[in-house]
Amino acid sequence: MPSTVLVVEDEPAIAELIAVNLGFAGHKVLRAADTEQARTLITAELPDVILLDWMLPGKSGPQFAQELRADARTRLVPIIMLTARTAEQDKVDGLEAGADDYLTKPFSPKELQARIKAVLRRRAPQLTNDAVEICGLKLDPTTHRVEGHRNTLEMGPTEFRLLHFFMTHPERVHTRTQLLDQVWGDHVFVEERTVDVHIRRLRLALTSSGHDRLIETVRGAGYRFSATLAESA
Numbered sequence: 001m002p003s004t005v006l007v008v009e010d011e012p013a014i015a016e017l018i019a020v021n022l023g024f025a026g027h028k029v030l031r032a033a034d035t036e037q038a039r040t041l042i043t044a045e046l047p048d049v050i051l052l053d054w055m056l057p058g059k060s061g062p063q064f065a066q067e068l069r070a071d072a073r074t075r076l077v078p079i080i081m082l083t084a085r086t087a088e089q090d091k092v093d094g095l096e097a098g099a100d101d102y103l104t105k106p107f108s109p110k111e112l113q114a115r116i117k118a119v120l121r122r123r124a125p126q127l128t129n130d131a132v133e134i135c136g137l138k139l140d141p142t143t144h145r146v147e148g149h150r151n152t153l154e155m156g157p158t159e160f161r162l163l164h165f166f167m168t169h170p171e172r173v174h175t176r177t178q179l180l181d182q183v184w185g186d187h188v189f190v191e192e193r194t195v196d197v198h199i200r201r202l203r204l205a206l207t208s209s210g211h212d213r214l215i216e217t218v219r220g221a222g223y224r225f226s227a228t229l230a231e232s233a
């Protein structure tokens, strides 16, 4: 699944270099030259990762990181701070302001991509291409294939994304609103009932291998994907 990366960088040459490299790597890149532009872009579409320069005109990177962490909508978006500074104290300040990681300029495109993958894996494992397997159910984001006990299971793209999210966030109850935000994207306006329709389709797709049992309806709360359900069945 391509992820959306917001690059907040006021030096055009560096911003361009980053954007080109991330574009090659398959990411969708949004660009802002200051935090005000960044705020406008975030309001329109919540990015999966934010690359945030330390020194920006107006509000600084660490100040903006603090704001993003204080806002419920952006609280969990991974932030990688970009900076020319190398002092240990600056690094500590950046991480305390809410950054997840830190890259010192100049950095190689390879290093940048590795860091992005690492923060995505920690914060949003459904956005990486790692295959996941739970109780004989295997999902491979690279080939877009799902297998139940080695038999291919056919499903639509929404059911695939839903299953990917469930498998990377098992044993937790997700409300319909949370599923809409995570699977459909928070800038998309769909009714909560839509979630039920796709859960029904997903269960149907998993029936032949018996993995439909892993999706539990939690009354009045939402849905849970649980490996313990398979063991107790």
Ligand code: CA
Binding pocket: 009, 010, 011, 053, 054, 055, 056
């Ligand atoms: Ca700068």
